Amino acid sequence: DAGVIQSPRHEVTEMGQEVTLRCKPISGHNSLFWYRQTMMRGLELLIYFNNNVPIDDSGMPEDRFSAKMPNASFSTLKIQPSEPRDSAVYFCASSRDRGRTGELFFGEGSRLTVL
């Protein structure tokens, strides 16, 4: 079975440009999480969706960040405009039943570098 699929795997962009990261969760999973990982701050939860509805976006750093989940099989995380401090690995994860088993299935991540 296919796991969580993220694209692009790597992106290098210049400050001020718009960045769109994409995620396809595992079929049948009803919860989707966006995380950001840096050496300094570790894994930070940005936003969480349940049944395509954003439940908690308190981790989104600022208005430059937005996330959507138009259907059960697709989500995007957009940064506009991007800044060098946004450089990080962005992970998408999905789970069944809001992760009650504790198992989040992560994608391979999108490594973003903003110059």
Add this chain to the structure above:
Amino acid sequence: RKEVEQDPGPFNVPEGATVAFNCTYSNSASQSFFWYRQDCRKEPKLLMSVYSSGNEDGRFTAQLNRASQYISLLIRDSKLSDSATYLCVVPLYNFNKFYFGSGTKLNVKP
């Protein structure tokens, strides 16, 4: 205070050694706990769950100390392939948020 705190390490141990990591959490209402493993430049993956009575899976043992609010992971007879970063995870009681610790890096040397 952070929700979850871990010693970043690295822990450098020889093959065959026994090594233990601790993780402290701040929310006394937390009921479930998990250990994830993350290999270098890879995504985190669930290693094991931690129940009130502890949990054992082969060479790995996880235990919970509610009074002191910490969980531990013990690895016996460590292998080279155990080299990774081990992340402690504490979900809030409603499972809406999974707080990840910053991870403890383990290097197993031949």
